[in-house]
Amino acid sequence: MTLTQLRYLVAIVDAGLNITLAAEHVHATQPGLSKQLRQLEDELGFQLFVRKGKSLDAITDAGSQVLERARIMLAEAANIRAIAANLRSEEHGELRIATTHTQARFALPAAIGSLNQRYPQVSVHLQPGRDGEVLAQLEAGHADLAVVSTVGAPPSTGVALPAYHWKRVVVAPGNHPLAAAPHPLSLADLAEVPLVSYESSLRSDSSLRNAFDAAGLQPQIAMTASDADLIKTYVRAGLGVGVLAEMALLDSDTDLQRLPADHLFAACTTWIVLPRETVLRDYVLEFIVDFAPHLDRRDVSRALAADTPPTEWPPAPSWQAHRQPAA
Amino acid sequence: MTLTQLRYLVAIVDAGLNITLAAEHVHATQPGLSKQLRQLEDELGFQLFVRKGKSLDAITDAGSQVLERARIMLAEAANIRAIAANLRSEEHGELRIATTHTQARFALPAAIGSLNQRYPQVSVHLQPGRDGEVLAQLEAGHADLAVVSTVGAPPSTGVALPAYHWKRVVVAPGNHPLAAAPHPLSLADLAEVPLVSYESSLRSDSSLRNAFDAAGLQPQIAMTASDADLIKTYVRAGLGVGVLAEMALLDSDTDLQRLPADHLFAACTTWIVLPRETVLRDYVLEFIVDFAPHLDRRDVSRALAADTPPTEWPPAPSWQAHRQPAA
DNA sequence: CGCGTTTACGTCGTTCGTAACGATA
DNA sequence: TATCGTTACGAACGACGTAAACGCG
Numbered sequence: 184m185t186l187t188q189l190r191y192l193v194a195i196v197d198a199g200l201n202i203t204l205a206a207e208h209v210h211a212t213q214p215g216l217s218k219q220l221r222q223l224e225d226e227l228g229f230q231l232f233v234r235k236g237k238s239l240d241a242i243t244d245a246g247s248q249v250l251e252r253a254r255i256m257l258a259e260a261a262n263i264r265a266i267a268a269n270l271r272s273e274e275h276g277e278l279r280i281a282t283t284h285t286q287a288r289f290a291l292p293a294a295i296g297s298l299n300q301r302y303p304q305v306s307v308h309l310q311p312g313r314d315g316e317v318l319a320q321l322e323a324g325h326a327d328l329a330v331v332s333t334v335g336a337p338p339s340t341g342v343a344l345p346a347y348h349w350k351r352v353v354v355a356p357g358n359h360p361l362a363a364a365p366h367p368l369s370l371a372d373l374a375e376v377p378l379v380s381y382e383s384s385l386r387s388d389s390s391l392r393n394a395f396d397a398a399g400l401q402p403q404i405a406m407t408a409s410d411a412d413l414i415k416t417y418v419r420a421g422l423g424v425g426v427l428a429e430m431a432l433l434d435s436d437t438d439l440q441r442l443p444a445d446h447l448f449a450a451c452t453t454w455i456v457l458p459r460e461t462v463l464r465d466y467v468l469e470f471i472v473d474f475a476p477h478l479d480r481r482d483v484s485r486a487l488a489a490d491t492p493p494t495e496w497p498p499a500p501s502w503q504a505h506r507q508p509a510a
Numbered sequence: 511m512t513l514t515q516l517r518y519l520v521a522i523v524d525a526g527l528n529i530t531l532a533a534e535h536v537h538a539t540q541p542g543l544s545k546q547l548r549q550l551e552d553e554l555g556f557q558l559f560v561r562k563g564k565s566l567d568a569i570t571d572a573g574s575q576v577l578e579r580a581r582i583m584l585a586e587a588a589n590i591r592a593i594a595a596n597l598r599s600e601e602h603g604e605l606r607i608a609t610t611h612t613q614a615r616f617a618l619p620a621a622i623g624s625l626n627q628r629y630p631q632v633s634v635h636l637q638p639g640r641d642g643e644v645l646a647q648l649e650a651g652h653a654d655l656a657v658v659s660t661v662g663a664p665p666s667t668g669v670a671l672p673a674y675h676w677k678r679v680v681v682a683p684g685n686h687p688l689a690a691a692p693h694p695l696s697l698a699d700l701a702e703v704p705l706v707s708y709e710s711s712l713r714s715d716s717s718l719r720n721a722f723d724a725a726g727l728q729p730q731i732a733m734t735a736s737d738a739d740l741i742k743t744y745v746r747a748g749l750g751v752g753v754l755a756e757m758a759l760l761d762s763d764t765d766l767q768r769l770p771a772d773h774l775f776a777a778c779t780t781w782i783v784l785p786r787e788t789v790l791r792d793y794v795l796e797f798i799v800d801f802a803p804h805l806d807r808r809d810v811s812r813a814l815a816a817d818t819p820p821t822e823w824p825p826a827p828s829w830q831a832h833r834q835p836a837a
Numbered sequence: 838c839g840c841g842t843t844t845a846c847g848t849c850g851t852t853c854g855t856a857a858c859g860a861t862a
Numbered sequence: 863t864a865t866c867g868t869t870a871c872g873a874a875c876g877a878c879g880t881a882a883a884c885g886c887g
Contacts, residue, residue: 184513184587184590184591185512185513186511186512186513187852201866202866202867203865203866203867211853211854212853212854212855213866213867213868214853214854214855214867214868214869215852215853215854217867217868217869218852218853218868218869219852221868226594227590227591227593227594228594228597228598229594229597229598234867235861236860236861236862236867237859237860237861237866237867237868238860238861238866238867239867245593245594245597248593248789249590249593249594252586252587252589252590252593252789253586253590255582255583255586255787256582256583256586256587259579259580259582259583259586260511260579260583262579263511263554263576263579263580264511264554266554266572266575266576266579267553267554267555267556267572267576270554270555270556270572271555271556462575462579514877528841529841529842530840530841530842538878538879539878539879539880540841540842540843541842541843541844541878541879541880542877542878542879544842544843544844545843545844545877545878546877548843561842562886563842563885563886563887564841564842564843564884564885564886565841565842565885565886566842
């Protein structure tokens with residue numbers, strides 16, 4: 184059993200059981216992978232894959248158990264290399280961030296900018312997706328770090344660090360009648376007008392839908408879009424009133440009315456999620472404390488080492504406080 | 511980085527930084543280990559050990575971090591091999607049990623006997639020690655399984671499975687006056703006579719000492735011994751009255767008076783402790799359910815997979831019920 | 838002078854890539 | 863026939879063990 188063999192094994196699985204494709208990913212030849220796979224199977228004494236003809240058709244039950252262990256071993260090998268790279272103060276590497284579009288577009292740019300300035304040799308990969316997908320990316324080891332939001336408890340995957348709290352805002356075109364309404368906006372007001380919001384708000388478990396359900400109201404969703412920029416565009420076009428994350432409303436959006444909605448919808452928390460049992464490269468740690476300045480390097484290290492969510496975090500700031508650190 | 515290199519690394523540490531000794535343990539030559547160690551250090555780019563002259567003097571800080579990761583990787587490699595061996599229904603292997611003398615002498619023989627009968631090719635190694643040592647053996651990976659007793663909560667190391675409950679008994683020579691005393695023995699009675707008990711009862715946190723302290727009494731410990739056989743011998747010799755685990759009193763000990771003491775001392779629980787994240791060989795699982803018949807194979811597998819202590823165990827039997835399974 | 842480590846060297850095994858072959862849809 | 867996996871072969875590398883040299887107590 185070799186680390187190479189295990190690396191090939193997971194590469195084959197990750198390539199969808201296509202050995203040729205897997206070979207490219209690991210920068211090796213296809214016969215090499217075939218042979219190593221055979222040798223591994225010979226040593227273990229059973230088939231890792233069920234063959235259909237010559238092709239791999241599926242992974243066996245025992246195979247997936249081995250795969251799981253192999254993933255852990257490779258992750259630990261990566262940890263050792265990370266320890267070494269940190270000790271040698273290496274400044275190149277990569278940072279794969281799995282996150283939602285809103286975070287990538289409005290919350291992360293500042294921290295990624297600093298990172299890139301301090302570590303120009305680190306290549307950052309943003310991997311956008313929906314909340315569930317994002318955490319799946321992290322679990323599968325395809326991302327080093329995830330940034331996601333929840334309404335209440337932290338995601339159960341990995342180690343979650345609170346980054347900041349945020350609220351929803353309602354946006355309307357400059358001359359929209361809603362802006363002239365008696366000021367404390369109500370859900371009933373909102374139910375009267377066509378809404379434009381995120382795709383996720385169609386899901387029955389979305390916090391937007393929950394708020395209306397709790398009030399016994401039925402919102403009129405005129406349109407959904409995958410990101411806030413699209414929502415703002417269509418609000419401007421007059422399709423309806425937008426409901427979006429406060430981060431998505433920029434100072435430059437002067438043509439849009441901003442109507443606070445924090446009394447209507449539950450507050451959200453954005454979390455940084457790290458895989459359990461990982462050694463972070465120094466630049467990742469720096470990125471984290473830059474993105475979530477209320478956290479200390481030690482807090483993060485401790486949370487990772489303990490791998491159980493820590494007793495109590497320092498209170499995470501709101502988005503407003505977050506983007507304007509203590510002057 | 512090779513698995514071989516990591517295996518050599520931990521062998522060197524486990525051999526007390528003596529490369530020659532480590533080489534023997536891994537069945538390789540000393541120059542081989544030296545060279546692999548150097549190559550590993552070259553690849554990682556830093557020293558794993560601090561040298562004094564040519565000898566290894568200590569492990570570096572980064573070295574111990576690597577060591578920790580290496581141990582995990584090797585354990586996972588062993589897990590993969592265990593999966594393979596189970597699948598091939600291999601009947602040879604070894605079982606290293608770290609435990610206390612009392613368990614080894616009185617509780618384990620039956621289960622080990624069955625194991626040996628069913629799997630004659632499995633070699634069992636009993637590694638006796640005190641409670642703390644036993645768990646250390648398990649943590650260091652020098653034992654596959656530990657059997658220890660506590661008065662209350664399970665040990666925090668690894669995954670603990672309750673095996674059975676037991677009580678203490680007081681034993682006296684046949685003609686000892688204590689046996690004629692008004693029957694419900696009291697701590698005051700015991701404080702009047704010289705006692706013979708385990709070495710551990712001298713520790714200030716021992717449950718024996720706790721019981722006397724709580725009653726404001728001072729026991730007279732005439733003698734301590736490391737195991738129950740010695741205690742019984744010296745009780746017979748008239749040195750005093752023995753206080754020992756009920757398991758240690760055999761049916762054949764007819765010359766000794768058995769005085770129940772469960773109302774005087776807290777009840778104990780014996781636990782089977784397994785390392786986290788391990789794949790058990792089939793014969794180990796069989797041994798466990800044989801030793802703790804109230805447990806199901808599924809209970810054990812689930813507890814290991816979850817690696818968090820399960821919500822609620824089936825109630826563990828008392829020692830008396832334990833040795834005489836439901837007739 | 839013994840113990841333990843490193844260095845040097847020769848042999849063996851293994852890996853890897855290229856190329857040809859085979860099977861499958 | 864195109865795609866994907868296996869087999870075959872030769873070259874290069876790397877691991878390992880033996881033997882000798884070096885440092886240290």
